Amino acid sequence: xxxxxxxxxxxxxxxxxxxxxxxxxxxxxxFGHEVRIIDMGMKKPSPPGVFITQxxxxxxxxxxxxxxxxxxxxxxxxxxxxxxxxxQLYADGQLDGIMxxxxxxxxxxxxxxIHELPLGVPKIVVTTxxxxxxxxxxxxxDVLLLNPVVDIQNLNFLTEYILRQAAAVMNxxxxxxxxxxxxxxxxxxxxxGVTTPCVDRCAGLLQEEGYEVLIFxxxxxxxxxxxxxxxxxxxxxxxxxxxxxxxxxxxxxGIYSVGPRRLREAPAHGIPYIVVPGALEMINLxxxxxxxxxxxxxxxxxxxPSSVKMRANGAEMKELGEIFIQRLQHSRPGMTKVIxxxxxxxxxxxPGKVFSDPxxxxxxxxxxxxxxxxxxxVMIQDSHVNDRAFADVLVRELLRMMPKTQY
Numbered sequence: 001x002x003x004x005x006x007x008x009x010x011x012x013x014x015x016x017x018x019x020x021x022x023x024x025x026x027x028x029x030x031f032g033h034e035v036r037i038i039d040m041g042m043k044k045p046s047p048p049g050v051f052i053t054q055x056x057x058x059x060x061x062x063x064x065x066x067x068x069x070x071x072x073x074x075x076x077x078x079x080x081x082x083x084x085x086x087x088q089l090y091a092d093g094q095l096d097g098i099m100x101x102x103x104x105x106x107x108x109x110x111x112x113x114i115h116e117l118p119l120g121v122p123k124i125v126v127t128t129x130x131x132x133x134x135x136x137x138x139x140x141x142d143v144l145l146l147n148p149v150v151d152i153q154n155l156n157f158l159t160e161y162i163l164r165q166a167a168a169v170m171n172x173x174x175x176x177x178x179x180x181x182x183x184x185x186x187x188x189x190x191x192x193g194v195t196t197p198c199v200d201r202c203a204g205l206l207q208e209e210g211y212e213v214l215i216f217x218x219x220x221x222x223x224x225x226x227x228x229x230x231x232x233x234x235x236x237x238x239x240x241x242x243x244x245x246x247x248x249x250x251x252x253x254g255i256y257s258v259g260p261r262r263l264r265e266a267p268a269h270g271i272p273y274i275v276v277p278g279a280l281e282m283i284n285l286x287x288x289x290x291x292x293x294x295x296x297x298x299x300x301x302x303x304x305p306s307s308v309k310m311r312a313n314g315a316e317m318k319e320l321g322e323i324f325i326q327r328l329q330h331s332r333p334g335m336t337k338v339i340x341x342x343x344x345x346x347x348x349x350x351p352g353k354v355f356s357d358p359x360x361x362x363x364x365x366x367x368x369x370x371x372x373x374x375x376x377x378v379m380i381q382d383s384h385v386n387d388r389a390f391a392d393v394l395v396r397e398l399l400r401m402m403p404k405t406q407y
Contacts, residue, residue: 006033006174009089011100011110014050015041019155020101027167040082040109042074057081075105079112086113097122097174101152104129111137118233120179126166140222181235184212188227188236190243191215194346195278199242201391218243220256231265238272240398245279248312251319254284267331272401274394275338277364278385279346280320281355283310301354314360321367333375337397340365341385350384
């Protein structure tokens with residue numbers, strides 16, 4: 001028997017998966033929890049016993065949804081309502097965990113709402129999409145996808161077993177000790193393979209100073225995007241953003257772009273923030289067979305069979321400098337600093353390496369050095385990003401920015 005008094009929200013399309021939803025509800029409630037169903041169905045009115053009906057989710061858009069012949073349009077309206085409801089339930093203390101069952105449509109709607117919740121809230125989706133590309137549904141967050149093996153179209157011995165598993169997992173997650181910040185102050189660092197020596201040195205030095213270090217692999221949703229969300233949720237006392245390669249992907253169509261939120265949360269929340277153009281010269285593409293002709297004509301680095309890197313040119317480096325300025329310029333004085341390693345931004349950006357292009361790097365350096373407002377100091381170091389001396393400077397400067405009570 002689980003802890004009593006916990007409330008689990010179950011999102012499902014009751015017009016297509018009511019039998020499976022009610023079975024899952026019964027299994028979770030057998031552990032002593034209360035399950036409340038939110039109906040995401042779009043074609044039939046909600047049956048009795050639903051906590052939040054289809055009409056309530058749809059809100060003002062109900063008539064447009066039920067009359068629409070374009071499924072994606074109707075789903076977009078449902079997502080708006082669903083996100084708002086989930087946020088409000090959590091704020092009101094009426095949501096301790098969330099579950100969903102669905103195919104592609106239901107999973108898309110439910111996962112959009114699930115991402116409104118902070119880290120640490122138990123999240124489980126039983127979905128046929130678990131065996132394919134899961135990035136749109138997980139997005140680097142703590143969402144557990146459970147593959148039902150067969151389609152969720154009826155109750156049978158296998159589907160019932162998977163749903164019982166889902167119920168047991170949710171009970172275990174609910175009973176687990178909640179996510180808590182450690183006793184030590186936590187610092188976030190971004191990393192890539194080509195900046196690892198710098199990150200390793202910085203992490204070790206900060207740990208010696210008594211800080212807990214969380215390292216994010218700067219590869220999009222599971223890197224910079226989730227780090228920015230955790231900054232906004234207040235998990236960190238400072239950020240050492242060594243690896244900003246995701247911005248290059250934003251500029252030049254790479255695969256790890258996380259959009260305009262990148263670089264914004266630390267300045268918005270006024271915590272010490274050091275930004276480095278680590279791997280900024282590197283645009284992350286897919287496998288060789290996905291490259292466009294124009295990309296094949298550029299300077300490339302074949303990192304692995306599934307990953308080709310493209311060197312940012314001068315125009316792109318200038319645009320990256322403009323993004324640094326645009327997103328950092330409103331930082332509180334003394335809280336943000338840009339530190340640039342003039343001798344190279346990654347392990348493949350140095351003399352004799354494939355991405356060595358000092359002229360392109362200098363365009364970025366000049367843009368930031370001469371145009372960044374005075375409230376954001378810019379330091380140019382005569383070193384490479386992976387030099388021990390550069391890591392030492394990063395840690396020294398970050399510690400200087402910390403409130404005296406923190407170290």
